[in-house]
Amino acid sequence: MDIEALNKIAVAMVEPGTGILAADESHGTIGKRFTSINVENNETNRRDWREMLFRTQPAMQDHISGVILYDETIRQSAADGTPFVKLMQDAGAIPGIKVDMGITPLAGRPGETITQGLDGLRERLAEYYELGARFAKWRAVIEISHPDQYVRSTPTRGGMKANNHALGRYAALCQEAGIVPIVEPEVLMGGHHSVERCHEVTEKVLNSLFTELYEQGVKLEGTILKPNMVVAGKKCAEQPSREEIAERTIKVLKDTVPSAVPGIAFLSGGQENEEATRNLDMMNKVGGFPWKLTYSFGRALQQSALFAWKGKAENYDAAQTAFNHRARMNGLASKGEWSAEIDDTVDA
Numbered sequence: 001m002d003i004e005a006l007n008k009i010a011v012a013m014v015e016p017g018t019g020i021l022a023a024d025e026s027h028g029t030i031g032k033r034f035t036s037i038n039v040e041n042n043e044t045n046r047r048d049w050r051e052m053l054f055r056t057q058p059a060m061q062d063h064i065s066g067v068i069l070y071d072e073t074i075r076q077s078a079a080d081g082t083p084f085v086k087l088m089q090d091a092g093a094i095p096g097i098k099v100d101m102g103i104t105p106l107a108g109r110p111g112e113t114i115t116q117g118l119d120g121l122r123e124r125l126a127e128y129y130e131l132g133a134r135f136a137k138w139r140a141v142i143e144i145s146h147p148d149q150y151v152r153s154t155p156t157r158g159g160m161k162a163n164n165h166a167l168g169r170y171a172a173l174c175q176e177a178g179i180v181p182i183v184e185p186e187v188l189m190g191g192h193h194s195v196e197r198c199h200e201v202t203e204k205v206l207n208s209l210f211t212e213l214y215e216q217g218v219k220l221e222g223t224i225l226k227p228n229m230v231v232a233g234k235k236c237a238e239q240p241s242r243e244e245i246a247e248r249t250i251k252v253l254k255d256t257v258p259s260a261v262p263g264i265a266f267l268s269g270g271q272e273n274e275e276a277t278r279n280l281d282m283m284n285k286v287g288g289f290p291w292k293l294t295y296s297f298g299r300a301l302q303q304s305a306l307f308a309w310k311g312k313a314e315n316y317d318a319a320q321t322a323f324n325h326r327a328r329m330n331g332l333a334s335k336g337e338w339s340a341e342i343d344d345t346v347d348a
Contacts, residue, residue, distance in 0.1 A: 001175050006222025007262065009134050009180045013094060013224055014263025014292035017331045018065035020182075022267075022298035023050055024098035024137065025070060033299075039311035043072070051078045052309065053302070054087045056320040059327035066094035068137050068182075068296070074128065085132035096135040096182070097128045099170070103141050112159035115140050115166055118173075125177035135180035137226070138170040142185060144193040144201055144233065155201060157208075164209045168216035175222055182265070182296070184226035185209050189269045191233035195240040199230050199248045206256035220260040226296050227253075228269050229279055246282040250289060257291065265296035273326060274343055276300040277333045284336030294334040301326050 013020060025033070030049075031041035039045055050073055054060060067088055074097055077083045085095045101117035115138065125136065140163035145154040164185065171181035185205050187198060206227065213220065230248040232239050240248070253264065268276040276297060283293050295301075304326055309319035332338040 001219070002178065003175075003219050003222055005178065006175060006180050006219065009094060010222050010224055010262040013065045013135060013180065014265060014294050015065055016292060016294075016335050018063050019295035019297065019330055019334055020096070020265050021053070021064045021067045021093075021301055021327075022137075022296055023053065023070070023073065023302075024068040025298065026102070027072075033306060034311070037306060037310045045311060046072070047076055048079070049306075049309065049311075050076070050084065051087075052316060052319055053305070053323060054078075054084055054091070056323045056327075057091070059324045060088070060091035060093055063327040063331035064091070064093045066096050066135060068096045068098055069133070070098055074131050074133060089132070094134050095132045096137060097133040098139075099124060099128070099136045100138040106159055106162060109154075109156060109159045109162075111143065111145050111154045112156065113141050113143075114162050118166060118169055121170065121173050122177070125173060125179055129177055129179060133179060135182060135224070136170075136174050137182040137184060138167055139184040139186060140164065140167055142187045142201065142205055144187065144191050144197060146192050155205070160205055160208045161212070164205070164212040167209060168212035168218060171213060171218040171223060172216045175219060180222055180224060181218070182224045182226045183209065183213070184267065186267055186269065187228045189228065189231050189233055189271075190235070192235045193233040194236055194238065195230060195232040195244065195248060198228075198232060199252060202228065202230055203252045203256055206252065210256060210258060220258055221262065223261060225257060225261055225264045226267055227264065229266055229271075231269070231271070231279075234270070242279055242282045245279050246286050249279075250283055250286060253291075254289060259290035261291055263292035263294060265294050268295070268297045268300035271300060273300050273303060274340070277326075277329050277338055277343065278340070280330065281333035281336055281338035284334060287336065292334075295330045297330065301330065
């Protein structure tokens with residue numbers, strides 16, 4: 001393990017003004033998105049959609065530091081035969097790869113899940129390194145239960161520990177392979193829980209995570225954290241202001257995340273496009289923390305471009321314009337320079 005090389009990659013991934021494009025949707029997930037625009041979910045359409053994104057300038061060069069790919073995508077080439085990995089490298093973006101294999105119910109823990117994919121991971125990471133990946137992602141899913149949903153509320157201490165132990169083992173294997181791990185313990189935002197409950201759970205999850213990373217020998221200087229923001233559940237009647245979201249999220253991070261971590265790239269977690277941008281911007285406007293705060297968005301970067309594209313070649317330019325705009329807005333938010341007025345302007 002060359003920690004200096006890993007640190008150099010991690011620092012580049014969170015350079016101010018840039019963030020990470022999550023283009024690692026499984027066939028099932030991208031199928032749902034294609035259904036929303038009446039596009040068939042086949043390899044050619046998946047390739048065309050992602051090629052459009054990866055060829056978008058200036059977004060890829062100026063505002064996308066890295067791209068998380070799916071197993072199919074890291075092996076794909078553009079219609080003219082150029083490997084996707086080369087498209088990214090030529091734009092100055094770092095190729096990455098999703099290496100987890102999804103979630104399954106956690107035995108003995110009703111309502112909780114565990115992420116699969118540790119078996120054979122060392123060998124898969126070696127192959128992905130040869131294919132050009134220099135960072136990886138593993139997502140753990142933490143759900144806050146409704147008070148009446150289960151006999152005991154979730155997440156449990158055992159459930160958090162199991163997921164964070166897996167994240168620690170994954171991260172150690174990544175660094176052994178010369179790959180920067182993104183560790184993603186996502187507290188889901190779809191429930192009835194209050195912002196106070198999200199604050200409490202997120203703090204416990206992150207404390208547990210960094211204990212596991214330490215015990216697995218993971219070097220934090222070569223690691224990126226991808227957490228949720230501290231928000232109320234979508235079904236909660238009382239929603240916090242962006243100021244409260246920023247205040248609570250920063251406090252949780254200060255209370256749990258060591259300063260050795262180069263950067264924190266937030267997931268959008270189902271927030272609307274401008275909502276995710278606004279909340280990231282507010283945190284950077286507050287400032288006063290030791291890490292770079294940026295984005296690792298999927299839907300919040302892609303949705304407007306997807307609706308503009310609609311699977312039609314004649315909409316290529318409009319889709320790239322939409323993607324350029326969202327990338328630029330999030331780049332501004334990563335520096336605390338975004339405003340609603342700027343977001344309302346249409347990029348040329």
